[in-house]
Every structure is written in C-alpha cells, then in structure tokens.
Amino acid sequence: xxxxxxxxxxxxxxxxxxxxxxxxxxxxxxxxxxxxxxxxxxxxxxxxxxxxxxxxxxxxxxxxxxxxxxxxxxxxxxxxxxxxxxxxxxxxxxxxxxxxxxxxxxxxxxxxxxxxxxxxxxxxxxxxxxxxxxxxxxxxxxxxxxxxxxxxxxxxxxxxxxxxxxxxxxxxxxxxxxxxxxxxxxxxxxxxxxxxxxxxxxxxxxxxxxxxxxxxxxxxxxxxxxxxxxxxxxxxxxxxxxxxxxxxxxxxxxxxxxxxxxxxxxxxxxxxxxxxxxxxxxxxxxxxxxxxxxxxxxxxxxxxxxxxxxxxxxxxxxxxxxxxxxxx
Numbered sequence: 430x431x432x433x434x435x436x437x438x439x440x441x442x443x444x445x446x447x448x449x450x451x452x453x454x455x456x457x458x459x460x461x462x463x464x465x466x467x468x469x470x471x472x473x474x475x476x477x478x479x480x481x482x483x484x485x486x487x488x489x490x491x492x493x494x495x496x497x498x499x500x501x502x503x504x505x506x507x508x509x510x511x512x513x514x515x516x517x518x519x520x521x522x523x524x525x526x527x528x529x530x531x532x533x534x535x536x537x538x539x540x541x542x543x544x545x546x547x548x549x550x551x552x553x554x555x556x557x558x559x560x561x562x563x564x565x566x567x568x569x570x571x572x573x574x575x576x577x578x579x580x581x582x583x584x585x586x587x588x589x590x591x592x593x594x595x596x597x598x599x600x601x602x603x604x605x606x607x608x609x610x611x612x613x614x615x616x617x618x619x620x621x622x623x624x625x626x627x628x629x630x631x632x633x634x635x636x637x638x639x640x641x642x643x644x645x646x647x648x649x650x651x652x653x654x655x656x657x658x659x660x661x662x663x664x665x666x667x668x669x670x671x672x673x674x675x676x677x678x679x680x681x682x683x684x685x686x687x688x689x690x691x692x693x694x695x696x697x698x699x700x701x702x703x704x705x706x707x708x709x710x711x712x713x714x715x716x717x718x719x720x721x722x723x724x725x726x727x728x729x730x731x732x733x734x735x736x737x738x739x740x741x742x743x744x745x746x747x748x749x750x751x752x753x754x755x756x757x
Contacts, residue, residue, distance in 0.1 A: 432460040432751055433489065434496040435511070437503075439467035443672050446641070447527055448498045450584065454740045455496065455747055461488070463495070470507045478507075482514045489518045494751055496523045497551070500530055505540045505547075512547040521754040524551040524572075526561065532665055545569045552754045555746055557670040558691035564668055574753050579695060581675035582740040587642045589681040589731065593651035594723040596715050598685070600655045601644070601673050608659055615712050620652070648680035653702070653715065656686040666690055679737045683726040685711045700729045 436452040437445055445467075452462055463485050470478055489495065495515055501508055515522050526548075531541040545568050548554060553574040556562045562575050601622040604610055613619050613630045622644065626635030639647060648654065654677025658666045667689045674692060677684050684702035686693065693704050705711055736742060 430492050430494065431488075431490070432458075432494045432496070433463050434460050434747075435463045435465055435485075435498050435501070437465050437467055437498070437501055440502055444502060444527070447581065447672055450582065450740075451498060451525070451743055451747075454582070454584065454743045458744065458747060460496070460747070463488075465501050465503070465511075467502055470503055478510060482510055485511075486514050486518065489515075489520060491519050493518070494521045494523065494754060496525050496555075496747065496750060498525045498527060500528060505530065505543050509543065509547050512550050516550055521553075522551045523553045523555060523750045523754060524548055525555040525750075526557065528669060529561070529565070532564070532668065541568050548572065553750055555750060558668055560691055561668040576746050576749055576753065578670055578742065578746055580692060580737070580742045581670050581672050582737045582743045583645075583675045583679035584740040585642065585645060585679060585738055587645050589649035590646060592649060592682055592723075592727045594718070594720045595651045596718070597652040598655045598711070598715075599648055599652055599677065599682070600657070601676070606659075606662075607657070609657060609708070615708070617712060617715055619655075645676070645680045648677060648682055652682060653711075654678075654680075654682055654684040655711070656684060656690065657708070658687065663687065663689070675737055678730055678734045681727060681731045681734060683723075683730055685714070699733050700726070701733060702726065702730075 434452055434455040437448045456462060465485060473481060497511065497515065499508055501511065529544065531538045531544055545565065549571050551572050553576065554572045555576045555578055557578050559577055597618045597620060599620045603623055604625050610619065610621055610633060611630065613633050615632060619633045620636060621633050622636045622639060624638050629635055656671050656674050666687060668691055670691060674684060678701060684696065685705055686696060686702065688704050688706050696702055697704060703714055
C-alpha cells in the first residue's frame, strides 16, 4: 500500500502555498505526490482531459490511499473528473477541504450540489472546522468519517526576532477583498502587506510584496496581527481556517480576531491573543496594553508556535486520516 497526495502548481498566492506546504509535510511522512497543474481545462477535448488525468493517477494501485486537496482551482468540473478517476481504482480517498468555492462566493453557490456530490464519493473528509462539516451536512454531505484541521501550520527555520511592544497592527490582504482597510480612521497604524497600496488613509502604511521568510521576520519585530473580514464575508470566516492566523503565530506575535472565527476556542484556550467584536475594541485593548502584558502574550505565542513551525497540526491530521480510512 502507498499513500498519495494531490498538489496544485502554477497558481500564485496563498492557495498554492497551502497545498505545497501540506504536500511537503506529506512527503516527509513517506507519501507520494500527484502533481496537478493549474490550467484552463476548456482547451482540452473530453478525451484529452481524460488522458491528462490518467497521467496524474497512473501510479495508483488497488488498496492505495489518496489525499485529494480541494479545490484544485481548475473548476468544479475538473475536480469532479479527478474524483471519477480516483473512484475507478478501488482505493481509499480522503478529501482535504481547504476552501469550499460555493460558500466563498455567493455567485458560485449554484455549484454546491455538484461539490457535495463529489465530496460524498470520499471515504473521509478533512475539514477546517466542525462548523464547516455542519454546514456541508445541511447541504447533503453524507460521509461519516471526518477529521477537523483546526489550524494552518507554517513550517519554517527562520528565527523570530525579539518582539517589541508597539501599538501597531499587521494585516496582509488584498484591498479588493478587504475594503475595511480603506476606511481605517484610528490613531494606531495599520501596516498593510499587499501588492496594491493606492489611495490609502493616512494611518495605513503600505508594504510591497515580501517573500514568506522576509514577512515572518518583519512581523516578528512586534505589534499585533489582525484577522478581519468585511461584513459580507463574516459568515465564511466562521467556517474556514485563515492562513494569515498561522502566519502571525509562527512569527511569534499575538493576534486580534473577530468573534465567531472558526479557531476562536483554540486562540482563547492557549491565550494567543484577543477575540473581539469590533475594531473599536481592538483599539481600546491596545490603548490599555503595557510592556509586561505584551511580553506575557508573546511568550505564550512562542511556546505554542513550535507546533506550527514544525508542522504538527498537519502531521497529525495526515497520519490520523490514513488510520481512519483503514480502520473501523
């Protein structure tokens, strides 16, 4: 028996970073990669597409296990075809949900039934949160075996700098998706890490794109990380694991997150920052913060983040997934 994991390439940004990270950890565990390239499948005829997918899964044998990272961002139709090919091999299939496209964007909700249909062909589902599982069950998910991810790892060997107590907030994110940045009117600076930075309020300090290692070093200097969504995205925030949360914690700084976030319990139990209802509350807490309290938070985060820096959340769920699909 061999264990395989799908992995997307040719896609810029966090989505590929996350899949590549999971695959790197899986390879360390002895799993094998099934590489998928990001492309427009409409250029393929049905027979050409079938041959392309045959090439991806050619190494499979009866009795193997495949961890299918979804979505592939090659359209739902492509993901459906991948699942059809996998099912033909009489293997165990784990669907590892990173995002659910019909829930991310209201305009894509029409894809929900098709998405649930190919999920239901899996033997086990790895989901970001129990809230995500509950939501998917409302729409017809029937797979009995599930594992909850809970947190994104961020493996790195980059050291953290000594965090200084500074009343500033860090926020990586595109202005097109996080419009609240454009209305920032607070006295404390918001450091925005984005490719675009035009027309920003006075207290928003724009930083151009940084490679991952450079960003981690910059964040580790001090301040707080912010995990925040515009009102129209808040419902989805209750379901998924934001990658930037793992980035902040890996850098070794405490965080502010919106109440209701899927990771809320983990943050509160491990004293990794503050769960708040508004940005006004963020500012009030920062205003009352002192060096001693800040350093206590940093120490707690840096004890916890060894799990993320060595990929233990991912190692555990990948190992548990194989046990679950092979054992009753």
